[in-house]
Amino acid sequence: MRSDIPLTVRWILVVAARLVPSVRRPLWTRQWVAEVHHRCGVPAARTGLTRFALGALTHAVYLRREEMRGMGYLADMRHAGRALLRRPGFTALAVVTMAMGIGAATGIFSLAEAMLLRPLPLPESDRLVRLFSTNPTRGPGWSSVSYPDYVDLATRPGLFQGASYYRPVDRDVSGGREPERVRAIEVGGEFFQTLGTQAHVGRLFSASDHDPASDATVVLSQRFWALHFGADSTILGRTIRLDGVPYTAIGVVPAPSAWPATADLWTPLQWAGAPPAWVAARSNHSLQVIARLLPDIDVASATAQVRAMSQAIYSGSGIDTRDEGTEALVVPLHSSDMGEDGGLVFATLGTAVALVLLIACLNASGLILARSWSRARELSLRAALGASRGRLIVALLSESLILALLGGALGVGLAHVALQKALAMAAPTLSGLSEVRLNATVLGAALAVSILAAVLTGLLPAIRATRASVSHSFKEGSSQSGQGRERTRLRQTLIVTELAVSLALLTCAGLVLRGFERQMSADPGFEASNLLSFTVRLPAARYAEDALVNAFFTDAVSRLEARPGIRAASATSWLPLGGGGTSLFRSFVRDGGIDTEGAEVGALWIEVDPEFFETLGVQPLRGRAFTESDGADAPPVAIVNERFAGRMAPDDGLVGTAIRSIFDEDLARTVVGILPDIQFNGVSRALSQPVVLVPRTQSPRSEMAFLVRTGSSVAEAVPQVREVLGEIDSDVAIDGLQTLRDAHAADLAGLRFLTTLFAAFGTLALVLSVSGVYGLVSYSVSQRTREFGVRIAIGATTGTVRGEVLRESATLAGLGVALGLVFAYAGARVLAAAMDGIAVLEPSTFVGVVALLVVAVLAASWLPARRATRVDPVVAMRSE
Amino acid sequence: MAKGLPVGTVMVLHALARGHRYGFDLMEQTGFTSGTVYPALERLEQLGHARSHWEDAGVAYAEKRPPRRYFEITPEGKTVLIAALEKYRALAPLDIDGVRHPLEARPA
Numbered sequence: 001m002r003s004d005i006p007l008t009v010r011w012i013l014v015v016a017a018r019l020v021p022s023v024r025r026p027l028w029t030r031q032w033v034a035e036v037h038h039r040c041g042v043p044a045a046r047t048g049l050t051r052f053a054l055g056a057l058t059h060a061v062y063l064r065r066e067e068m069r070g071m072g073y074l075a076d077m078r079h080a081g082r083a084l085l086r087r088p089g090f091t092a093l094a095v096v097t098m099a100m101g102i103g104a105a106t107g108i109f110s111l112a113e114a115m116l117l118r119p120l121p122l123p124e125s126d127r128l129v130r131l132f133s134t135n136p137t138r139g140p141g142w143s144s145v146s147y148p149d150y151v152d153l154a155t156r157p158g159l160f161q162g163a164s165y166y167r168p169v170d171r172d173v174s175g176g177r178e179p180e181r182v183r184a185i186e187v188g189g190e191f192f193q194t195l196g197t198q199a200h201v202g203r204l205f206s207a208s209d210h211d212p213a214s215d216a217t218v219v220l221s222q223r224f225w226a227l228h229f230g231a232d233s234t235i236l237g238r239t240i241r242l243d244g245v246p247y248t249a250i251g252v253v254p255a256p257s258a259w260p261a262t263a264d265l266w267t268p269l270q271w272a273g274a275p276p277a278w279v280a281a282r283s284n285h286s287l288q289v290i291a292r293l294l295p296d297i298d299v300a301s302a303t304a305q306v307r308a309m310s311q312a313i314y315s316g317s318g319i320d321t322r323d324e325g326t327e328a329l330v331v332p333l334h335s336s337d338m339g340e341d342g343g344l345v346f347a348t349l350g351t352a353v354a355l356v357l358l359i360a361c362l363n364a365s366g367l368i369l370a371r372s373w374s375r376a377r378e379l380s381l382r383a384a385l386g387a388s389r390g391r392l393i394v395a396l397l398s399e400s401l402i403l404a405l406l407g408g409a410l411g412v413g414l415a416h417v418a419l420q421k422a423l424a425m426a427a428p429t430l431s432g433l434s435e436v437r438l439n440a441t442v443l444g445a446a447l448a449v450s451i452l453a454a455v456l457t458g459l460l461p462a463i464r465a466t467r468a469s470v471s472h473s474f475k476e477g478s479s480q481s482g483q484g485r486e487r488t489r490l491r492q493t494l495i496v497t498e499l500a501v502s503l504a505l506l507t508c509a510g511l512v513l514r515g516f517e518r519q520m521s522a523d524p525g526f527e528a529s530n531l532l533s534f535t536v537r538l539p540a541a542r543y544a545e546d547a548l549v550n551a552f553f554t555d556a557v558s559r560l561e562a563r564p565g566i567r568a569a570s571a572t573s574w575l576p577l578g579g580g581g582t583s584l585f586r587s588f589v590r591d592g593g594i595d596t597e598g599a600e601v602g603a604l605w606i607e608v609d610p611e612f613f614e615t616l617g618v619q620p621l622r623g624r625a626f627t628e629s630d631g632a633d634a635p636p637v638a639i640v641n642e643r644f645a646g647r648m649a650p651d652d653g654l655v656g657t658a659i660r661s662i663f664d665e666d667l668a669r670t671v672v673g674i675l676p677d678i679q680f681n682g683v684s685r686a687l688s689q690p691v692v693l694v695p696r697t698q699s700p701r702s703e704m705a706f707l708v709r710t711g712s713s714v715a716e717a718v719p720q721v722r723e724v725l726g727e728i729d730s731d732v733a734i735d736g737l738q739t740l741r742d743a744h745a746a747d748l749a750g751l752r753f754l755t756t757l758f759a760a761f762g763t764l765a766l767v768l769s770v771s772g773v774y775g776l777v778s779y780s781v782s783q784r785t786r787e788f789g790v791r792i793a794i795g796a797t798t799g800t801v802r803g804e805v806l807r808e809s810a811t812l813a814g815l816g817v818a819l820g821l822v823f824a825y826a827g828a829r830v831l832a833a834a835m836d837g838i839a840v841l842e843p844s845t846f847v848g849v850v851a852l853l854v855v856a857v858l859a860a861s862w863l864p865a866r867r868a869t870r871v872d873p874v875v876a877m878r879s880e
Numbered sequence: 881m882a883k884g885l886p887v888g889t890v891m892v893l894h895a896l897a898r899g900h901r902y903g904f905d906l907m908e909q910t911g912f913t914s915g916t917v918y919p920a921l922e923r924l925e926q927l928g929h930a931r932s933h934w935e936d937a938g939v940a941y942a943e944k945r946p947p948r949r950y951f952e953i954t955p956e957g958k959t960v961l962i963a964a965l966e967k968y969r970a971l972a973p974l975d976i977d978g979v980r981h982p983l984e985a986r987p988a
Contacts, residue, residue, distance in 0.1 A: 027949075030934075034946040035903045035914075041945070052907075055914020062919035066926075 005036055009053040019060035021067040028063065032056050080399040090371060091403070094364045097771070098407025098453055099414060100764050101360025106408075106446040107415035108353040108757075112346045113441055116335045121256045123196040124292075127161070128333035129299060131289040131306065135326050142329065145289045147275050148282040152313055153306050153328055154291050160302075163291035164191040167269075168260070170537055170703070171242045172733040173228075179733040181537065182224065182264040184242065191266070192219075194292050195259055201225075202236045202251030205268045209250075212270040218247040222255040224264040242267070243539030244731055259333070282313075290333065303330040345754065348831070352508070352761045355501050357449070359765050361456040362494045363772040364407075368400060369461045369491055370779045379465055393462040400458025401451070408450030412438065422756065464490065488783065491776050492812060498772050499816025502765040503853055504823035509762030510845040511828055515838040516755040520748065524577055525678030526616045528744075530710050532717055533575050534737040536725065538702040546700040550632060552728060553696060553704060557609055559724045560708060565717045568709040570612035571696055574604065578681050579743035580736060581705035584664075588692065590648065591658035591668040600662060601647045603640070603690035604680055607699050615709045616678070623655040623673030630672075630695040637695065638669040642677045644690035659692070669694065707740070714739055766856060769816075774860040777809050781864040788868050789876025798869035805868050809861035813854050820853075821846070885929075888912060890964045892920040896930055896953040897961055906951075921951055929957030 013032055020028045032053075039052060084091040119125045131154055132142035145153075145165070154163035165188040172179045192204040200222055209217045218240055220229075229235045239246045247267065271279075279286060293302055310328040379392055387395075416438055536556075543549050553571040560569035574581040584605040610626040613619055620639060630637050638659060645654045658668040680691055696704070710717040718737065725734055736743065781788075788801055824846065832838045885893070888910075895909040907917050924930035932951045940947035953961070 030946065031903075031949040034935075034940075034948040037946050038902075038904055038948065052904075052914045055916075055918055058915030059918035059922070062922060066922075 005033075005040060006049060008050055009036060012050070012053040013056055016056040016060040019057070019064050021063060024063060028060070032059075076395045076398045077402065080395075080402055084399065084402060087371075090367060091406075093771075093775075094367050094403045095406045095410060097360050097364045097367070097768060098404055098450075098457070099410035100768060101357040101411070102404070102408045102446060102449050102453055103411030103413075103415040103418070104353050104356045104761060104764060105449045106412050106442065107419050108346075108349050109445045109449075110415070110419065110438065110442040112350070113439075113445075114437070115337075116343070116346060117441070118334065120259065120334045122259070125196075125334065126332070127293040127295065128195065129291050129293055129302065129330045130333055130336040131163075131291060132329045132331060132336075133285050133310075133327070134329050142331075144285040145287050145328070146282050146285045147279045147287060149285075149310065149313070149328065150287055150289050153309055154289050156309070159294065159297060159305055160291040161294050162190055162194040163289060164188045164194045165287040165289045166191060166266075167287060168263075170735070171265075172244075172537060172539060172731065174241050174244060174731045174733075179731050181535075181733045181735040183262055185260065185263045185266045186269050187266050188269050188271075188287075191290070192253075194290055195257075196292075197253055197257050197259070199251040200254035201233050202249075204251050204253070205266075209268040210270055214270075216245065216247045216270070217250045217268060218242065219251045219253055219266045220249060221253055221258050221264050221266075223258075225252045240265075243537075244541050245539070260337075291330075299330055299332055306330055349754070349757060352505060352758060355505050356761050356764050356768070357453065358456070359498050359501050359768045359772075361453050362498045363768050363775075364400070364403065364453075364457045365460050366491045366494045366772055367775060368403075368458065369464065369494075370775065376465060383466070389466050392466045393459075396462035396465060397454065397458040400461075401454040404450045404454035404457060407453070408446055411450075412443065412446045422753070460490075488776075488780055491779070495769070495772050495776050495812050496815045496819065498769040499813060499853065499857070500820035500823055502762075502769040503817060503820025503849060504827050505765040506762040506849045506853070507820075507824035507846060508827045508831055509758040510849055511831060511838050511842060512755050512758045514842060514845055516748075516751055519751070522679060525676060526576070526618050528577065528741055529739075530712070530714055531615075531740040532708040532710055532714060532721065532737065533579050533705060533740045533743055534721065535581060535703065535705045535735045536732055537735075538729075538732060540702060542731075543702055546632070549700045549702050550697045553609070555728055556706070556724065557611055559727065560706070560721065561611070563717075563720045563724065565711045565713065565720055566708055567711060568611055568615040570609040570615045570707050571607075571704040572609070572612055572707055573607040573696075573701055573704055574680065575705045575707060575740065575743065576616070576678060576680050577740055577744040578747045579705070579740050580747075582701065582703060586661040586664050586692070588644075588648070588659045588661050591660045601644060601690050603644050603692045605661070605664075606680070606691060606693050607696040607701055607704070608693050609696050612693070612707070613675075615707050617709075618676060618678055620673035620675050623671070625673060626693075626695050630698065632697045632700075634695075634698070636667055636669040636698055637672045639673040639675055639693040640671055641675045641691040644692060645671075645674045647690055661692075665699070766853070770856045770860045773809060773812065773857050774864070776812075777805065777861045778864040778867075780808065781805060781868045784868070785871055785876045788871045789873040792869075792871060793873035801869045801871075802865045805865035806858060806861055809857050810854075813857040816857075817850050817853065821850075824849075884967065885960065885964060886920075888916055889920045889923060890961065890968075892917060893924060893929060893953060893957055893961050893964075896924075896951055897958065901950045901952060902948050924957065925951070927960075929954060929960050 013029070013036070016032075017025055017029050036049070036053060039049060120128065122128060131145050131150075133145050133149065134142060147165075150163070150165050154160055154165075167186045169184050169186055170181050171184040173182050187205070189205075189207065189210050197204065199219075202219075204219055205217065208214050220235070222231075225231055225235065235249050236251070238249055240249055241247070242265075253266070274280075278284065293299070306328045310326070314326040379396075382392060382395075383389070538549055538552060543552065557569050557571060560566050572581065574583050585602060586605045587600045587602050589600050608626070610628055610630070613625040619625060621642065623639070626637070626639065640648070640654065640659075645652070648654060648659065649657070654671050655674060656670065656672075658670050660666060660668050675691070675693065681689060706721075708717060708721060721737065722734060725732060738746075788796075792798075792801065825840070828838070828840045832840045891910045892906055892912070895906050898909070900906050900909050903914065903917055903921065906912075906921070907914055910917065912920075921930065921932070925932055930951050931954055932949050934949055935947040937947050
């Protein structure tokens, strides 16, 4: 008759029955079989049978809980709590140990939560995505999307509910005391509709705003609105001048749902359906694309479809495979800001933090293990009275659970305080980090980590403690013989593991630190102090002609150089040391050479004035610098750096020949000089990459940076810079006026933050494992009190005794180092693959870390070793 | 009755008092899921408000089905149920936003 019961229902009953306390199981099974059987007999009731059977699970859980209450699991917790209170020293040590591990894990998780996981406060934000172009043959980088790609991929039916595109641009807002550079977003149609953003005040863009015939309108961010207009709602309908052009303010976007979060204002692109010619080329990747997935499409399947479509498009397009994008990719909107490296960074940090947690748990585990022999008799007694082994393990786990929960609470507090401190230092330069906070997700994760830690910590001691047979334990309770020593061996294994993991972590932290230091202290190839930098953008409306643009910058440079506190000045499209500006990457071939793959050299393209070389204090090694005669109408020329020359013409013969940027300018330029390699790039790039310099007037650009070599006082030059620029055009904003060194430091802030985190984890690991060594050696000395007493009594010197204790820890350190070096090498390989500037085998780091670890271990053993030499033979003999 | 029973448990008790005797039947009467009814029965039995017995195996065998566990209300259970219902009576009909209690809305 049971054959009537469907298989799923039967399985539910079988699983639930396992939960029911064994005493009650037979009757419980009978009852449910009867109920289900009855239900099967009623045809109308058969439909909800599975749901009905799930009630058996609830019923079983209820009975199990009742049983646990009756059998005193709670009493176990109380008992464990009282036992911990009786040993405040042990408890405090264990709690602090676990707090370090759990705190570190919680801290990193809350960072990841803020930057990768937290959904945006937009309706159904999990369906919001961004599209990127990729080119697998050129590496993992994500590029913008071209307009034809947008049309083909994002507006195709069946995948997205809506899509739009935008371009971030910098604009100068004038009208106030001083013109100011703001971050504006030019958006395509349906931008806010796709995001689901609602206006805070006024309205957002409608189709008419995108009509070229209509007046230009602008939407403000709440932050910009509050900062510049005191959150005054009469702003609606008023005029704001962007680059001198009037725009009518029509609405405000509420702060939390502003996207991109860094935007100050949004303006509509007025393309009237057809984009201008410069956007229309498929190879021009100039747009950022957002889209909202249809409800039943997930990111993975959208990526697969978009990739297949883009492959189909590009394979037949005849576009060069070296183009920025030949494939496309869909990325969730909320994690898209971290870019392609975000996941990797957090994977690395996550591994580091998991290791710290592991060390903390091993350490606490060792502490508990040392103590658990004192409970051996209690456990044996309970086992003798019929408690099952599982039951005893749970009883012992309750202790580590209390420790882990206390440690978790403390750890969350510590992590919160530490993160706030760290963020206060780093936040201004790292957007998104300011949103790190404790919320339900983070606290939930901390709780989960604490429980995991409790199991990790308590399981080993619990299994060991309950494995001993009853009679064995009774016999051994009083004498420290075999089992005690076995337990010590287990603890030794734990310590060796801890030391090995710490060594690996410290080595990796050391390697990252070295890599960072190298970047900070690398000789840039020029004198980097007494250099001021800033950027300027000329409004297109008033500087429509190249001649006007050229005149502005030429005028600015000559006026700056005429000032007393300024020795030299140059406009440049890109500042050295990654200080900012416009970084353009172009591919070059020898003019007249054959355009074959491999023959081209990719290089950073920089426009400079003739004064650039004097300002930096660097002159060409061969050939000449630019002069005033390399003007707009003069023959096109270029200066390349050594790295470029080495790539293109290893035989030194590049001066005098012509090169051509194949995809962009497509103009033959004669190389007139070769510049020594100086550091143009900042973070995480090869220190010297190929660079091509061209005269500014031959390739005019309305957005330029300035490099100013000041006299002895940089501060005095600052007002002069403002004065000069104000004299020429008072509506042009000066942005980012700071020393080049400060700009460089800001550029490195993210890396500095990561490095600090790594160093902190390494230190934490060292402290934890050394305190573990101290605990173990102290314990083993206390176990051998009698032995030492006897040996001292029969004439052993203090040196012999101390030597023996120290030798024991030296052995542990040796084993830990041997194992740790293997881990460290593996870790270094992974790191070097993930980050630039890290050397896998850096002997000084390895030697330094090993020395540090060995010294710390011996120092931690010194106190217990001294204690061993002070054992009074009489007291020692009496103690048993 | 020191502490008040949860409403769901009271409703199961109420259904027992009306003579419904086993889990599935009680589910249909109260509209609760099996996950609510069975623990509630367990609790009622523990508190002494209900008791259970197994159906005579012979009867079940004759009907070619497994014997059922039947529940019934105890005298204590009845006292508790009356006290509980008394308490719920305090919830007088109320006119909320012009919507009246269905019983009240019916023309007398």
